[in-house]
Amino acid sequence: xxxxxxxxxxxxxxxxxxxxxxxxxxxxxxxxxxxxxxxxxxxxxxxxxxxxxxxxxxxxxxxxxxxxxxxxxxxxxxxxxxxxxxxxxxxxxxxxxxxxxxxxxxxxxxxxxxxxxxxxxxxxxxxxxxxxxxxxxxxxxxxxxxxxxxxxxxxxxxxxxxxxxxxxxxxxxxxxxxxxxxxxxxxxxxxxxxxxxxxxxxxxxxxxxxxxxxxxxxxxxxxxxxxxxxxxxxxxxxxxxxxxxxxxxxxxxxxxxxxxxxxxxxxxxxxxxxxxxxxxxxxxxxxxxxxxxxxxxx
Amino acid sequence: xxxxxxxxxxxxxxxxxxxxxxxxxxxxxxxxxxxxxxxxxxxxxxxxxxxxxxxxxxxxxxxxxxxxxxxxxxxxxxxxxxxxxxxxxxxxxxxxxxxxxxxxxxxxxxxxxxxxxxxxxxxxxxxxxxxxxxxxxxxxxxxxxxxxxxxxxxxxxxxxxxxxxxxxxxxxxxxxxxxxxxxxxxxxxxxxxxxxxxxxxxxxxxxxxxxxxxxxxxxxxxxxxxxxxxxxxxxxxxxxxxxxxxxxxxxxxxxxxxxxxxxxxxxxxxxxxxxxxxxxxxxxxxxxxxxxxxxxxxxxxxxxxxxxxxxxxxxxxxxxxxxxxxxxxxxxxxxxxxxxxxxxxxxxxxxxxxxxxxxxxxxxxxxxxxxxxxxxxxxxxxxxxxxxxxxx
Ligand SMILES: C[S@@+](CC[C@H](N)C(=O)[O-])C[C@H]1O[C@@H](n2cnc3c(N)ncnc32)[C@H](O)[C@@H]1O
Numbered sequence: 056x057x058x059x060x061x062x063x064x065x066x067x068x069x070x071x072x073x074x075x076x077x078x079x080x081x082x083x084x085x086x087x088x089x090x091x092x093x094x095x096x097x098x099x100x101x102x103x104x105x106x107x108x109x110x111x112x113x114x115x116x117x118x119x120x121x122x123x124x125x126x127x128x129x130x131x132x133x134x135x136x137x138x139x140x141x142x143x144x145x146x147x148x149x150x151x152x153x154x155x156x157x158x159x160x161x162x163x164x165x166x167x168x169x170x171x172x173x174x175x176x177x178x179x180x181x182x183x184x185x186x187x188x189x190x191x192x193x194x195x196x197x198x199x200x201x202x203x204x205x206x207x208x209x210x211x212x213x214x215x216x217x218x219x220x221x222x223x224x225x226x227x228x229x230x231x232x233x234x235x236x237x238x239x240x241x242x243x244x245x246x247x248x249x250x251x252x253x254x255x256x257x258x259x260x261x262x263x264x265x266x267x268x269x270x271x272x273x274x275x276x277x278x279x280x281x282x283x284x285x286x287x288x289x290x291x292x293x294x295x296x297x298x299x300x301x302x303x304x305x306x307x308x309x310x311x312x313x314x315x316x317x318x319x320x321x322x323x324x325x326x327x328x329x330x331x332x333x334x335x336x337x338x339x340x341x342x343x344x345x346x347x348x349x350x351x352x353x
Numbered sequence: 354x355x356x357x358x359x360x361x362x363x364x365x366x367x368x369x370x371x372x373x374x375x376x377x378x379x380x381x382x383x384x385x386x387x388x389x390x391x392x393x394x395x396x397x398x399x400x401x402x403x404x405x406x407x408x409x410x411x412x413x414x415x416x417x418x419x420x421x422x423x424x425x426x427x428x429x430x431x432x433x434x435x436x437x438x439x440x441x442x443x444x445x446x447x448x449x450x451x452x453x454x455x456x457x458x459x460x461x462x463x464x465x466x467x468x469x470x471x472x473x474x475x476x477x478x479x480x481x482x483x484x485x486x487x488x489x490x491x492x493x494x495x496x497x498x499x500x501x502x503x504x505x506x507x508x509x510x511x512x513x514x515x516x517x518x519x520x521x522x523x524x525x526x527x528x529x530x531x532x533x534x535x536x537x538x539x540x541x542x543x544x545x546x547x548x549x550x551x552x553x554x555x556x557x558x559x560x561x562x563x564x565x566x567x568x569x570x571x572x573x574x575x576x577x578x579x580x581x582x583x584x585x586x587x588x589x590x591x592x593x594x595x596x597x598x599x600x601x602x603x604x605x606x607x608x609x610x611x612x613x614x615x616x617x618x619x620x621x622x623x624x625x626x627x628x629x630x631x632x633x634x635x636x637x638x639x640x641x642x643x644x645x646x647x648x649x650x651x652x653x654x655x656x657x658x659x660x661x662x663x664x665x666x667x668x669x670x671x672x673x674x675x676x677x678x679x680x681x682x683x684x685x686x687x688x689x690x691x692x693x694x695x696x697x698x699x700x701x702x703x704x705x706x707x708x709x710x711x712x713x714x715x716x717x718x719x720x721x722x723x724x725x726x727x728x729x730x731x732x733x734x735x736x737x738x739x740x741x742x743x744x745x
Contacts, residue, residue, distance in 0.1 A: 069514045078641060110642030127592070127622045127643050128600050249601055261603045270601050316598050339592035339622070339643075340599055 059093045066097060075102055082106050101260050112170045114207075117200050121266035122193045125166040128338040129245055129313055132345040133167055135336055136311045137174035139347065140241065143309075145178050154181045156237045156305070158230075160221060160244035160294065162186030163269060165197030167243050168214050169204050176211070182241075184214040185233055187221070190268060194218045221246075221293055222274075227301055238303045245313035246290030248272040253287070272315070287315055291322050298350060299329060308350045319343035357445070361452050367737050368455055372409050375402040405458050412451045419444045460733050465663065468532040468567035469503075471656045472524040476513070477541065479559020484518030486544040486690075487561045489713065491522055494535070497718050503528030508649055509639040523653065525568065532567040537725035539565045540687030547693070556693055560686075567663065569655035582658040588651075589627040592643070626650045633657050688721070697721070702728045 063072035075096065082105075083089035092105050103124045108115040111125045112134065118124050144153050155175070159168045168184035175182055188194050197216045205212050219229055249270045254262065261270070268274070272287025291312065298310070310330065314322050319335045323346055326333060330348040338344035358365060378395040422444065425437035474490055476483035491507070498505040504527040511520045526535060543560050551557065569582065623638030624646040635657070637650040689698045690709065697712045698705040704724050711717035 070511075073512055073514075074639065110640075110644065112642075112644050123601070126600055126603070130643065245601075247601070253598075253602065258603055261601075313600065315600060315602070338599065339590070342599055344600060 059089065062093055062097050066099075078102070078106060099259055099263065101264055104264065109164075109166075111166045112173065114166070114169060114173060114204055116164050116166045116169070117196060117203055118164060119192075119196055120264050121269070122190070122196050123163045123265050123269040125164055128340075128342075128344050129167065130170065131338050132311065132313060132336055133170045133243075134174065135345070136241075136243070136309070136347065137171055140171075140175060140180065140309065141178045143307075144180055153179065154183060155240040156234070157182050157184040157241040157243065158234075158239050159184060159186045160242070161246045161269075161290070162188045162197055162216065163193050163245070165200045165214065165216065167245065169200060169212075171241070171243070172212055172214065173204070173208055181211060182213070183237065185230065186214060186216045187219045187230070188216070189218065189220045190266060191218055192266070193269070221290065221297070226297060227303070231303070234303055238305045239301070239308055240305045241309050241311070242298070243311045244290070244294060246272070246294065247274070248287045248290065248313070248315040248318060250285055250287040252285070286318070286321065288318065288321055288325070291318075291325050295325050304350060310346075310348050310350055312346045313344060314346055316342045316344075319346065322346050357448060357452070361455075363734060364452065364455050364459065367459060367734065368405065368409055371402055371405055371459075375399050375406060405455075408451065408454055408458055412448065412455075415444055415447050415451065419448065456730060456734065459737060460730050463533050465532050465536075465567045467529055468569070468659075469528055470526040470532040470535040471508075471566040471568045471653060472526065472535065472538065473521070473564040473566070474519070474524065475521040475562045475564075476518070477560035477562050479544075479557060481513060481516040481518060481550070482544070482546075482548050482557050482559040483561055484513035484516060484520055485548075486518070486542075486559055487522065488517075488519040489544075490542065490561055490563065491519060491524065493713060493718060494524060494526065494538070496714075497535075497716075498526040498528070498531060500716060501528065501531070501534075503531045508653075509637065527568075532565065534722055534726075536565050536567075537722060537729075538563050538687075540685050543686055543689045545689060545691045545693065566653075566656035566660045568652065569659055582655050582662065583628055587629045588654070589629060590647070591625045591627070592622050622646065624650050626654050628654060628658065631658070631661065633661075699725070701725070 060072055060076055063076055066072075067075060076093075079089060079092045079096070079102075083092055095105050096102060101124060103109045103118050104120050107117060107119070109118050109125050110116075111130050116125055140155070144155060157168050157171060159165070162168065165186050168182070168186055172182045172184060186197055188197065194216050201212065201214050201216070215233055217230055217233060219226065223229060247268070247270050249257070249272055251271065251273060254267065254271055257270075273285065273289045291314075294312070298304070310326075312322065323333050323335065326346065326348055330350050333346065333348040335343050336345040336347055375398065378399050382392065382395055382399070419441065422437045422441050425433055426441070428434050428437065472494060474487050476487045479486070491510075495505045495507075504525075506525040506527065508523040508525050510522040512518070513520045541560050541562050543558060545556055545558050547554055548557055622643040623636060624643060625634060625636040627634045633654065635650045635653045637646040637653070640646050640649070685701075687699065687701055689700070690712070691697070692709065694707075695709045696705050696707045697709055697717070699721050702724055704721065706712060706717055706720055708715075708717060712721075
């Protein structure tokens with residue numbers, strides 16, 4: 056037992072090693088499995104991949120390489136967004152629940168719409184959500200997460216996952232069938248936002264394990280026009296253009312975007328104009344982490 | 354009977370005074386319209402003391418019959434005499450139970466009888482021995498709670514690095530009355546024994562500190578209880594530890610990263626709460642989920658604030674009534690567990706149980722808890738009496 060602890064302590068420090076060993080132990084079904092898990096951990100694999108889950112609010116989201124592990128900052132802003140939505144849409148006297156349509160771009164594990172739905176349902180707000188991701192590994196895992204959350208929280212959960220590329224020229228028409236006749240009330244996205252320079256300096260625990268496609272903010276895009284490459288902002292630009300082009304948007308649609316630590320001013324300036332109530336939200340560590348705004352229908 | 358009455362002189366005195374108060378109030382209320390707030394107070398007083406009056410009337414009539422049977426004890430008829438004797442013993446036991454009933458009627462109902470207990474255990478002086486003692490206590494309280502059908506949960510635990518035992522732990526004992534039962538455990542507990550590692554067979558003395566707090570249920574759900582305890586605006590929530598750039602980047606800063614030191618990002622986010630008006634801080638990182646760490650931290654904060662509030666209320670009452678209640682100070686040595694002599698002594702009530710293993714492995718702790726609760730009731734009664742005499 057204590058040799059596991061000392062192995063882990065060498066890379067994690069004593070306090071962290073003790074905690075992680077406790078969690079590994081809770082998850083392992085026998086000593087042999089535990090020793091394999093400890094070995095994986097000492098080789099630098101993220102604990103979450105070894106345990107297979109990451110807590111996200113009250114949910115346990117299934118995680119598996121190379122799909123990005125949900126971050127605590129994302130959990131925090133999703134809570135803040137839920138508050139905002141409840142404040143705006145909570146049915147007053149009407150006993151019939153409101154139904155909102157949510158689109159989550161770059162959904163990964165599907166954690167954002169799953170948590171939103173879980174947080175809103177008790178307030179009489181139901182959601183019909185669509186999650187979109189380019190990666191088949193992410194789409195598959197998101198499907199598994201929907202089933203897993205449904206089995207733990209038996210609520211009328213309606214989420215559909217579509218494998219789509221945000222940069223496809225006919226992006227909207229490719230999801231119109233799934234969406235219509237409804238229109239979008241909430242749009243969320245935690246798009247890749249790390250610049251190539253920063254990516255190279257990432258910790259091996261992130262760089263060696265998580266899909267670069269989930270992290271790199273400036274993908275090589277065909278027929279791309281005027282993109283300030285190198286700052287990880289390509290996805291924000293694309294999302295803005297997509298929204299300005301969209302005909303399926305409800306009045307006062309809320310847009311919520313996660314951003315990298317120095318991107319607040321660049322992202323807000325991208326959205327000024329058609330979007331108002333632009334708000335920069337700080338995470339629990341005091342960093343600019345999300346941009347919330349409301350969209351005018353054109 | 355006189356013996357019985359003199360043993361309970363203190364209680365009887367209090368009751369007589371209360372009954373006198375009530376009679377007076379009743380008289381003053383007679384033939385008057387109840388209108389002023391002063392009169393309402395009197396009305397409330399008579400209503401409050403009504404159960405006491407009923408019990409007192411019962412007691413005096415039993416006493417009366419008892420006095421009558423005393424005469425019959427010297428009756429020339431032997432049958433009469435034996436009848437009187439048996440009657441007398443029934444009456445005496447009735448009187449005794451009436452007296453215990455009085456105690457219950459007099460002692461104000463505990464404000465915390467619904468609360469569950471949150472226990473914080475910390476190793477004190479004595480190094481590894483102190484940590485081992487904390488794990489002994491952890492087991493002891495766990496068993497005590499489970500035996501009473503309470504739900505026992507270890508909320509947080511920090512093992513003694515390198516050595517054995519537990520450095521500190523937070524235990525939640527869920528169930529009605531668990532706080533009232535365990536509150537007496539607050540204070541410094543001392544252990545005297547020969548550590549396993551000690552070659553010379555020398556007895557070491559080590560300590561562990563125990564703090565018992567009343568738990569507030571549903572910490573986050575705006576329950577009225579926690580609402581009164583703090584204003585959410587006064588609680589600063591911090592996520593502990595630097596987190597590098599955060600977000601997709603993770604916990605590790607982008608610059609100054611030495612590839613040879615593979616520092617992995619932490620899989621949990623510790624939470625620290627600071628209640629600004631009191632400066633009380635609580636941190637929690639035992640769970641992987643920040644959501645659960647936060648809930649637990651809020652629960653502990655509520656418990657600390659409730660404890661503080663109750664203590665302040667008590668101080669207030671004490672200064673008004675010159676109460677004699679002496680609540681265990683956190684730093685006060687309350688109990689000694691002596692392995693060599695196989696005994697446990699509680700220093701507050703000078704009670705020694707010469708069966709250490711019954712305390713550690715059986716239900717011996719119950720004796721202490723029971724005795725401490727009784728001791729407390731007596732003190733409350735004494736303070737009531739003292740308070741009355743200043744008023745009278
Ligand atoms: C930073 S991850 C966010 C995952 C998840 N929403 C979260 O917050 O944990 C970004 C996701 O965007 C997806 N993605 C990358 N390029 C994309 C594209 N061109 N179109 C759609 N999704 C894309 C990646 O597969 C990845 O799952």
